Amino acid sequence: MKNIHVSDVDIQRFAFDQNGCEPKMVEHIRTCEKCQQRVDTYLSLADIIKGQPKVTPDYDLANLVLGKLAPSKKTWTIYNYLIGFIVFLVVGVAILTIGLYQNTISYLLDNAFINQAYCFASAIIFITIILGIDLFKSFNRKLKIVNA
Amino acid sequence: MEENEKTDKELVKKILEGNTQIFEIVITKTQGLVLSIIYKMIKDEEDQKDLAQEVYLKAFNKLGSFNFKAKLSTWIATITYNTCLNHLSKKKLPMLNLSDNKEKSSRELIENQFFLNTEIQTEDPLIKQERIKIVTAEIEKLPPLFKTIITLFHQQELSYKEIAMITGLPEGTLKSYLYRARKQLKNNLLTIYKKEDL
Ligand SMILES: [Zn+2]
Numbered sequence: 001m002k003n004i005h006v007s008d009v010d011i012q013r014f015a016f017d018q019n020g021c022e023p024k025m026v027e028h029i030r031t032c033e034k035c036q037q038r039v040d041t042y043l044s045l046a047d048i049i050k051g052q053p054k055v056t057p058d059y060d061l062a063n064l065v066l067g068k069l070a071p072s073k074k075t076w077t078i079y080n081y082l083i084g085f086i087v088f089l090v091v092g093v094a095i096l097t098i099g100l101y102q103n104t105i106s107y108l109l110d111n112a113f114i115n116q117a118y119c120f121a122s123a124i125i126f127i128t129i130i131l132g133i134d135l136f137k138s139f140n141r142k143l144k145i146v147n148a
Numbered sequence: 149m150e151e152n153e154k155t156d157k158e159l160v161k162k163i164l165e166g167n168t169q170i171f172e173i174v175i176t177k178t179q180g181l182v183l184s185i186i187y188k189m190i191k192d193e194e195d196q197k198d199l200a201q202e203v204y205l206k207a208f209n210k211l212g213s214f215n216f217k218a219k220l221s222t223w224i225a226t227i228t229y230n231t232c233l234n235h236l237s238k239k240k241l242p243m244l245n246l247s248d249n250k251e252k253s254s255r256e257l258i259e260n261q262f263f264l265n266t267e268i269q270t271e272d273p274l275i276k277q278e279r280i281k282i283v284t285a286e287i288e289k290l291p292p293l294f295k296t297i298i299t300l301f302h303q304q305e306l307s308y309k310e311i312a313m314i315t316g317l318p319e320g321t322l323k324s325y326l327y328r329a330r331k332q333l334k335n336n337l338l339t340i341y342k343k344e345d346l
Binding site: 008009012013016017041042045046048049050051052053054055057059061062064065066068069 | 168169171172175176179180183184187197200201204205208276279280283284287298299301302303305308323326327330331333334337
């Protein structure tokens with residue numbers, strides 16, 4: 001048995017994946033100088049591979065990618081002001097309307113149909129504004145990526 | 149592992165909430181792995197640079213679909229591998245050339261000289277550097293798939309499971325390719341050593 005050395009695959013399995021080794025094979029390698037040397041050859045090779053120089057690009061990858069992803073902070077500030085202004089305008093108009101036309105509103109509230117229609121229209125306008133802002137944001141982000 | 153997962157979750161959550169700048173941390177954390185795959189699979193320098201950016205743009209756009217079943221780095225490495233694979237297939241470049249050199253039995257007689265004449269751990273650092281140079285150059289001559297898996301296993305120290313996930317190869321096939329890659333590398337090195345010795 002000692003003269004029949006183990007295969008190259010088994011030598012590598014012993015070196016890198018000992019869980020997959022058969023006890024007979026382990027026993028042979030441990031007692032056979034030649035096979036032990038073959039194992040050491042692969043272990044040395046692995047050690048040299050590990051020492052390969054790490055990839056160091058001559059460009060700043062993070063900067064390049066972020067430049068294509070995010071609109072600049074200044075642009076975001078303008079969008080935020082715009083969104084804030086729209087929200088302020090809608091809330092302001094609503095408060096003013098309620099304040100100035102209290103009597104009319106209470107009259108309208110008596111009318112079930114108009115009341116429902118008013119609630120429905122308000123909800124639609126609110127949802128449209130939110131969706132519009134969201135669409136606008138994602139469109140701008142995609143446009144930035146495509147243009148880059 | 150758990151700490152890693154926690155950090156992955158926190159990072160992804162912040163990015164999805166709109167904090168795009170946090171993506172820089174993801175790039176910094178994973179670019180070593182990503183670039184090592186790209187540089188092993190793709191030869192052209194311009195293509196390497198373009199693909200590195202493409203990978204992260206894809207990762208950013210798909211981030212919402214990341215399910216935390218793997219590490220974030222493994223997920224991005226999978227995107228990297230598939231992006232490179234598509235690139236090679238577009239350029240009709242082979243990923244694996246199976247007509248490898250056949251081993252000559254006489255090589256075994258000299259094989260230990262290259263690796264073991266001097267103890268690898270205690271030898272002159274200059275000699276070790278020289279050997280690393282030779283091996284790095286020889287790795288470059290391997291097929292893209294072999295180069296990649298050998299680097300992921302031995303240099304990046306990823307597990308079989310992680311490499312199988314990245315490459316989409318069954319673990320058995322992956323192990324078999326690793327055996328062949330190491331054997332081919334060893335044989336190529338021995339050929340060089342023999343030539344230099346003469
Ligand atoms: Zn033996």
